[in-house]
Amino acid sequence: QEDVTITVWSIDGANQVGPSDTFSAEFNEMDNGINVEYRILQFDEIVNETLRAYATGNAPDIVSLDNPDFALFSSRGAFLDITEMAENSDVINTEAYFDGPLNSVMWDGKLYGVPKYTDTIGVFYNKDAFAEAGIENPPQTWAEFEEYARMLAEANEGMYGATISARGNEEGTFQFLPVIQMSGGGYENVNTEGAREWLSMVKGMIDDGVMSQDVLSLGQWDSTGTFNSGNAAMAISGPWEIDRMVEDAEFDWGVTLLPVFGEGDERSSALGGFNLGILSTTEHPEEAFEVLEYFVSQDDRLFPEFGYLPTRGDVELPPSGIAEKDAALEVFQEQLQYAQPRGPHPEWQKISKAIYDAEQAALTGQMTPEEALSQAQATIDTIIN
Amino acid sequence: MGRIVSSITDGKGFDLLLVGLTMVFLLALAGVPLVYNVVMSFQQVDMFNLSTFSRPFAGFSNYVEVVSQPEFWLIIRNTAIFVFGSIGGQFVFGFALALFFMLKFPFASTIRGLFLVSWVMPGLVVGALWGWILAGDFGVLNAILKGIGLIDNTMFWKSDPSLAIWAVTIANIWLGLAFNMMLLSVGLAGISQDLYEAAELDGANGFQRFSTITLPMMRSTIGAVLALGLIYTLQQFDLFPAITEGGPANSSNVAQYWAWQWSFQLFDFAKGATVSVMMLVFVLFASLVYVWSTRHEVRG
Amino acid sequence: MTAQIELQNVDKHYGTFHALKNIDLAIDKGSFVALVGPSGCGKSTLLRSIAGLESISSGTLKIAGETMNGVPPRKRDVAMVFQSYALYPHMTVERNLSYSLRLKGMSRADAKKKAEEVAKTTGLSELLHRFPRQLSGGQRQRVAMGRAIIRNPKAFLFDEPLSNLDASLRVQMRKEIRSLHDRLGATSVYVTHDQIEAMTMADYVVVMRNGVIEQRGRPLELYDFPANKFVAGFIGSPAMNFIASSIDASGTRLIFDEYSGESIALEQRLEPNRKVIAGIRPEFLRVASEAEANFHIEVGTVESTGSATYISSQDQMVTVVQSERTELKPNDRVGLKVDSARIHLFDAKTEARIVTDAG
Amino acid sequence: MTAQIELQNVDKHYGTFHALKNIDLAIDKGSFVALVGPSGCGKSTLLRSIAGLESISSGTLKIAGETMNGVPPRKRDVAMVFQSYALYPHMTVERNLSYSLRLKGMSRADAKKKAEEVAKTTGLSELLHRFPRQLSGGQRQRVAMGRAIIRNPKAFLFDEPLSNLDASLRVQMRKEIRSLHDRLGATSVYVTHDQIEAMTMADYVVVMRNGVIEQRGRPLELYDFPANKFVAGFIGSPAMNFIASSIDASGTRLIFDEYSGESIALEQRLEPNRKVIAGIRPEFLRVASEAEANFHIEVGTVESTGSATYISSQDQMVTVVQSERTELKPNDRVGLKVDSARIHLFDAKTEARIVTDAG
């Protein structure tokens, strides 16, 4: 009997080894009658490549998508409904997953995939700089965040008070949406007072040179790079930075939860991470599911080997022995509890564009926060209804 | 049969064969997709009917929606800045360099060859490089400008809405300069030396020789370079994702990037097609300019 | 008179090719100089050097007393008709003609009027709106010509300006050029292969060979007293007949060695037994009766242009021109008479003219 | 003899310009035809039509009996020398010469040998390895010439092939072309502006004007019996003198109206009082004593080429050629004698020759 070939598309493995490429290769080695063919795609491309391939009947069997993109496919039945298969599976246990990640693979009460890994954002801060400025604790509220940033900024030494990513793409939404959410809004309802306040605050910081204007164009990775090289005292970013920071940063650093508006207010944070799904066009659903099960069975290796946070509560994270890293991990695990998903909505991308466009319009001063957010709201309303 | 063969070896058949083959190829590989896009701009498209031609008809609704986007006019303006700024810069600097390298001095052609580097570099690399060079805080352009005292404050090339489109334009000028220079050089070399000699004896100084001999004799080359420059600039895509992603707040977004965003970020293929069809107007204009320029060209 | 164009020890090399060799030439203001010489002898090169289109390798070039080495062409204020025409292909005839005027800032209307005038003298009136590619060869040449004569420069340089024109047009243009030259008091250098042009238009003729000036003089001077065999052969058409000869033992008779030793009395006594070349112009040979004949030839070809008849010997060495038609046929044997005063003598070795008192 | 090239009612339009008008011409196999006419009359166009480079607008063109309309140039097997040379700039002289042979499949070595031979006859031996851009104008023309004569085609078409050569080279090339023509038994059409070339080389001369053939005949026929004033004026250099005249009341005397009514007896009786134009060739006018003179002129210019002296009247209407030099000076009044048998008469209106019995 001929081997069955299962194709897997993901963005893992481009720069360093990632879970999907590693597990695919391992599965392939096993010689169990199923071959896995793995293809790396770029982050920006994976959705439209999959769409096109799906439309022309060349789709892969398994694809790994960023969680807000997942609904685009599941809502149209492009992913295989695996609710039953999962129920019968020994490996996959839907109850074990965190709510946020699990929500993103559900549509209409059915399960269309499994969360692969997750992440979220918090505030990194330069402990040395804090000490020098005489600040003892990391900021807890946005007001403190601004106050400290202004204290820490040293324009002529090339040191900014803080850095974020307000880039005009999903990354912008990723960092801005939590602010909306913690001020009582959501993606359906973006024009909150807190969001307006926050935008004015950040705009003020940019205008005063406390934050670089380049936050408008820097991605999270590059933005945090300026933190690592000592050019910003605080950075909003996520756990994927930890390893690089351990290696590069020549100062003491720590992580704290994303600030809130008032003490005791509702917390929120972004929910990042990828999901895995089987496309409904697959000719070998069983074998594909087998592959999926194998991937899930390796979840305990996600953090130690790849630095990704697992999406399940039932996976132990052994300490790495690096104090800063372990401390950071703890913060991020706590933060994860407040993380809220983006969407799910089949037209998430348009909603997201409305959100980051509003953020950019406000921060560049093209519109007041009020105008920007109400315009976004109008756009979102037409999409949702 | 014999007549066909002899027409192909000696007559019009030869011309028709040469043009025909190429035209068929082009129609298949460029004409059909063009039509596909035009059709798509009048339809409702989603992932399921991407590969068929029969889709629900949408009339002009795609156009209406595209035009009513708040960023629409901003993008038109940016596209115009980008296109005309790029062509202008590339052409002027390219022509100046081409003329300069027509002078006889040692290693002229070798050094000219070096300028082609920008053509050699893949768009992705150029985009990334300029992304670095134009960065606000750690960008080398700012460091240099500060170093020689041209500016005091950091210029946020990529993030300042009033600079961003120019930043991309600068990078694009750099990218297209070599193309312009090389083609204009070839054109210049085709002008017979006799004419310059005659003009010089007629009392024309350098500038007059340029304006009365070089320019008119180069008319078809210039027409080609400008028309193609316009089309090329309209297709220039790599720089945008690498430098500004159309941001901040669409202040450097242009039609071609917008079309891409519609199709591949928002997955609204019909709108993407709609924007690209609107770009036809620009190209129509370029094509007319070009065909006009060939009207008076001079055969050697 | 002052020299308007002056070349001193001018040399020009094309790579290893030595195109002009130590040229010394002074051309007076207002004079008309014809430059003749075989194809490839350096005539165009000399003109181009004067115009400044070729840089000379060494020597000095002066125009109107000013040293011109290194001065760009447009500052030399000379007009030139190119052998290759060099018409501006993108301009109509009218604009070709008026180009230099417009450059000098003449108004469009004036330039146009001037162009129309020149077009009239060159017979181009009908063609003012054509482009060069729509013209015949001769029409193009006339445009090239017109482009030069429309100006009023320090010097005119003409490089075979009439070679593609028919006889009557040529006669007319010849007159036109010369009268223009006189009217403007211009200085002209005129390259031509046409003997009549050179002889009738020029004040002076300069004969070149292989990059060297062989002789310079008034037209008839060259015709009557060529400095050497080359010039003698070059000036005059059909060319002078050369017959290898020697002086007899007494020094008073010339023996035509190639014609069975027939001989003729010399006007003057010369060194006995000297080997010489006798040069006799075809127009000074006459078919003569047996009694008168100085020597004999077998007829090779007989050609007539109507006004002139050429009788050539079978060995192609001797040609006779006469204005009457003839009944002679190939292979006829015919006696020729020559006036001994009309014989030019050249040294058999150096080919230089042997100067006799008679001249 | 059969016609090798035959044109029947050939017309050619360039857009609205009618360049060839109803041309009928048959050229016999083996004959050498000279095509002459003023600049722009359509000579090059006619050659190009024969070669197949221009498609004719109407009419029939046959070569060797076959209709050639629409047949591509290469199948016509003609060789052509272009007025503008059209040398291949990327090939050396040798390869320019041997190109057509190589196309016919001749081996490289043979073609090279052939090229060397041709180079010898055209005086290009030294230049075989130069590129066209490194040649002088005359040298280029010789390459163009050589490229044609290296072949053995059905017909040779020459478009002013010698216009840039000096006199002696031209004489030599003339002989070369004609002897080549005879050797190959070829058919040649030869465009030229040089009277001597046309008269001495050609078996037949065709005179064109404005796209129309004015006359066709043996050279001396044209000279002696020009069909009309145009041909009379075109053939012969310097051109025939034309004097507006009339026949007296008795029909026996010709009155030179423009010369204060001086007159001369006619050989034959003509229609009385008819207005005519008298044509007298310059070579048949003679400066004469008061007693002999038929009419008088004021001398305008006196020019001498050495062998010939041109005396023109002040009004430029009359020119006299004589072989002796003269002492005459401008403004002298001089009497001229003409042999009345040498006078051509043309109708003042139609300009056609008036045929008298005397011819």
Next chain:
Amino acid sequence: MNRLPAPKLFLVLALGLAALYLFPLYWMYVTSLKGSSEIFANPPTFWPNDPDPSIYPETWARRTMATFLWNSLVIATGVTSLTVLLGTGCAYVLARYRSVWIDIGLFAILMLQVLPASVMITPLYVGFNQLGLLDYPRTAVILAAAGKAIPFYIVLVRATFMSVPRELEEAALVDGNSRWGAFFFIVLPLARNGILVLAILTFMQAFGEYIYSKSIITTQSLQPASVGLSGFLGPNSTDWNGIMAYAAIYVTPIVLVFVILQRRIVAGLTSGALK
């Protein structure tokens, strides 16, 4: 013209301009040698503190650049051959005549250029899928990219053909050539400089071809270097010095080859009529 005051001065000026222009290239090399955080240093360092050339062999091996570059070469060669083959003749015909039809042809060719590759790819992909061409992905990319390159090539080569005197072709016809012969042996050699320049430009463009390859070629071992490079450009893990090293390896050989070829091209730049 050969009476320039100071060729040396021009040389210096030319070198200065070239240095200015080539700065981005220099920056690419320098960046590739920097450490990953030094890249973000403010102010930037003009020479790496601790240059590390081992990045080159590392990148070469880790990114399987040999395979990628080979594929780029295959694709670029294919595109260039196809373009030259189909484009040259067409350009020649469009240069030879002057009529309304020619105008229409030129107009059509330009209009076919209108859509950016990123928009063309969807219909092409659909079409190739139906024809089964996706099973020969490199061939498919070659066809698609040639479709993009040909109009350019035609318009530009046409300008070159315009400068070849018509009479030379006529002379060749009279010498016994067919239209083909005259085209190949007379017209083409005289236009060769323009053709060569454009072929090289086409080659280089095709060497960097990205959008079609990315979508059509799904097997990594068949992908060209541009797609390989884009693999680095993820959102969160960007190894900039690796990218620059990759880019340097990618670009350097072509730059060298080109500079060498350039001399040859220009050395023979002598066209134009000869009377």
